[in-house]
Amino acid sequence: MSFSYLPFVAPGGQDGQPSAPASMDLLAHDTLESAHAALRRAALSLEHDVEPVTDLTGPARALERALGAIYDAFDGRADRIAAVRDAMAEIDIVAAAVGGAAGLDAGLAAVGERLRSARGWLERAEARLATVPPAPPLDPPPILASRDRPRLHAVPRASLVPRIKVPEPPPAELVAKPPPPIARPKTFEELKAAVEALKKQAPAPGALPGAAEARPLPERRDEPAAPPAPPGFAREIGAAIDDLAFLRARTRECFEEVAMVGMQRAPLLGDPFRGALILERRMLAAIDVIAAIGAPALEHVPRLVAEAPVKDPSLAFASAMVLGCFAGRDALAAAEHALLRSDRDRAFIDELGAALKLVPHELLPLALRGLLREPEPLVRAMAIDVLAYRGLATEDELVAAASDEAAPVAARALHHLACGPSQRLPELIQRAVAAEDPALREAAWTAMALSDHPHASIALRGALEGTEGGDAAALLLAIAGDEADARHLVARAFEAPRRGLIAAVGWTGAASAVPLLIDLLERDGDKAVKLTAAYALERITGAEMWEEVAVEDEEIAVADPPDPDVGEPRELKLAQLVSDPRDPPAAPAPELVEQPTVDAARWRAFWMERCQGWDLGARYRRGRPYTPEVVLDELDAGRVTPAERRHLQRELIVRTGHFVRFDPHDFVVVQEEAIAAWRPIAARASGTPGRWTRPRRRAG
Structure with missing residues (x-):
């Protein structure tokens, strides 16, 4: 399996120093x-x-x-x-x-x-x-700033204890003590005395229910309006906040910074992944500020999630990311309590797992193995996914998770189990292929492709004809198939063109498919299919014929609903209030994106001029004969999305027969280390340029 991976710096240690072992066995x-x-x-x-x-x-x-x-x-x-x-x-x-x-x-x-x-x-x-000799308490190391990867901070504090919210019982009703009973009168004199006694026991008129409402209200006097304050001055200054309120406000700012960066750090198409480094440094600096504030800040972080009106997934990422950077079982447990109170929202659970893939906490394996015993399948799926992602899951744990009755758990485990040899993998694949859950079937196809299963080609070709999961099977066939599979995929794509099949043709790299893709651009068909064909041509040829295209408004955001008419005059827009009517501001510029041209004439001219020496029976990637080194260059510097980079990682596993832990979700410096580790492996496997060869990598 993959090596144990904890991308952090220990408290007070140097870069790359492992965490100090705990004093308890x-x-x-x-x-x-x-x-x-x-x-x-x-x-x-x-x-x-x-x-x-x-x-x-x-x-x-x-x-x-x-x-x-x-x-x-x-x-x-x-x-x-x-x-x-x-x-x-x-x-x-x-x-x-x-x-x-x-x-x-x-x-x-x-x-x-x-x-x-x-x-x-x-x-x-x-x-x-x-039976364990007591160990003296250790002095906390100094708090040091993080640098390009999270550092585990040790902050002296009391344990973070979750607040258990139980419904309070209704308050007891306040009932007045009843007056003593009056004897039944037998004579007129006794009756007169009883009436006088009842009058004395009766409440005053003002104390009767509703008496206060019946009183006339005092006359309201309109106070004269205060004159406006002079510019630069405030008439009323709010009360000064105390030191604790100031520290909590600063903690909230840093917490929101972590939440924002967690949602924005993934690069878009065309953005180099190294550009996320500046965002990651902002996130780590915000966590360092919380560490510098100390116990008041750390105690306030769980409240920011518990008191939020909506359990937003960004809060899950921020809480786990912040709390996972502080030593102590209580800090990690605070993030777990937020998880288990999230009403089993899938997005919330996934974002919390995304943060746990990055945090440096030394007790993370212990906590995740505890979550593997939770009854909720989505929580177990997240736990085994993070354990395997970090290289901490054993083969027995992965096999047990892949045998889980819950499809989400088995699907996550199969993806990771296929990256290393396992005698149980063929049996688990056979069971998952016949499952009704589409995600589990797709995980089985992925495991077959990565492990060089002997029936992978047959299963993926059969899945091409299905209405559900056909596009995923096409992409896996393009990545892991041989030359015959590539020809079959190209033939199926142009018999009934659809976006998933056309995109898979680009991943096959078949030079013979280039004229067919250009012909597809000349047809009067779906614009989305044409654009997919242009991207496939770009992946094969590397022509770099990008052009800026305006994005239509409805593709950017949904229009806001109109304000209800309540009889009041509508507010004018700011541009109408401050602009001279003779010179109104121009309409906003359209949103522009870069995409490969869909002009068939330009592509045909490029093909005739630049690609005449190509071998039509060979495989190409970005204009170069296909080798794992070319794939690695695309992973390193290509204009690809994070999802495409995950497919490139799978392609390297398939075409080299080796495994190096890599994911575009990692910090930038960790991705660069993984790419450097792939270099010699890809170089050794690049002896047959332009071919579909792959080493034997059996499941067992």
């Missing part, structure tokens, strides 16, 4: 993590699965204290054995309260079961810690 870590997982599930059940039939505020606060004690034991902020015992004591308090009300709600019984499981794991942890 792995078995104690595992038992504490199991207790933490059980206690976390109990807390989530208390939040979401239990009706407020009784006051749950006390148990919620006790659960928070138990989680804090576990984090103290994890990170050594207190004596570990004493912290474990404190956690068990708090669990006993919760268990007593939950057990007394278990008959009122079935959800409380499940909470009690999880509490017993957590306590059992803590008892094992206590026994294990008793």
Whole structure:
């Protein structure tokens, strides 16, 4: 499998220095993590699965204290054995309260079961810690600035404890004490005395309900309008904020900076991937500012996600990216709590996983293996994807995930399992190919292509005829197929042209397809198909015949709905207010994009003038005879999107028979290191230019 990959700098260390090992042994870590997982599930059940039939505020606060004690034991902020015992004591308090009300709600019984499981794991942890000699607490290293890759910061602080939100019981109604009963009168004198007593017990007229509303309101007097303040002055100055509010405001600014960069760092078509370096430095500088502020900033980060009105995916990326750069199990757990409270939103989970692929946290493998045991399939899929992406997943873990009944989990695992040899891979592929889930079938096709499966060509050719997944199968056939597969793909593409097949023709690199693609530009057909043919020609010939084209408005953004007519005059636009009517501003310039020309005459002239010496039976890429070195150059400096760069990575795996860990999601410096590692491998595999040869790389 791929090498273990943690792209970070340890606290106070030099670039590339690995993280210092923890003073607690792995078995104690595992038992504490199991207790933490059980206690976390109990807390989530208390939040979401239990009706407020009784006051749950006390148990919620006790659960928070138990989680804090576990984090103290994890990170050594207190004596570990004493912290474990404190956690068990708090669990006993919760268990007593939950057990007394278990008959009122079935959800409380499940909470009690999880509490017993957590306590059992803590008892094992206590026994294990008793055999480990205590280690003195280490002084935190100095906080150093990050440089082109994230640095793991160690900030002295109390443990970050999640706030467990349970519904508070309704307040008891305030009922006035009833007056003493009056004896039943038997004579007129007693009746008169009873009436006088009732009058004395009756409330005053102003205290009766509705009496306050019945009172006349005081006359309203209009105060004279204050004169406008002179320019440069403010009539009312707000109250000064305290130091904590200032630090939290600065933390919010840095947090939003990380969220913004996380959404924008992927380059667009035509932008070199190295241009993202300046954005990555902005993101790392914002995280460094949070580290410099210290505990007040770090404690405020989980609140920025918990108190957000909408669980936006950018918040998931920012929270995991920031918290994953701070040492301590509690910091990473805060991001996990945001994940498990996200109502299982796929975009939220994916963005949090995207951040976990980059963070430098030393306990990330432990946390991810805990998430592999979660019942939600999307969470398990994210966990195995990040573990394999980081090179931390074992073959047994990948095989177990690829055998998962949930299609998202199996699909993610198959993609990674195919990058290394495995005896179980053919069996798993056979099972996935017959699955009903399209994503799992596509993962099986990808695994067949990457592992040089003997039936890959037959399966991919058959999938071309299907209505679902045919375009993905065409691209995989173009990347991993031989010359016969390329001819079959070209024939199918021009029998019934569609965008996916035409794009795959460009990836085949067949020189014989160039005249056919030019003929396709001359037809009166779909503009999108013509543009796809132009991109395919550019991929084969490298003609660089780009032109600027205006993008239509409806392709940029959806028009805003009109404002409702409420009877008020409509506000004029700013240009109408400040511009001279004799010289109004010009219409905004159209949005321009660069794309290859669709002029068939220009392409035919280029073909006749520049490509006469080409071998029509050979394969070309960007105007050069095809070799893995040409593919690597395209990966390094080509005008391609991140998705295309992932396909180029697969192409290198297929055509060299080797694997180097690379993904365009990585930091720029990490991508450059991977490209440098690919260089000698691609050079050795480039002995037959222009051919479809590939080494034997069997699954087992």
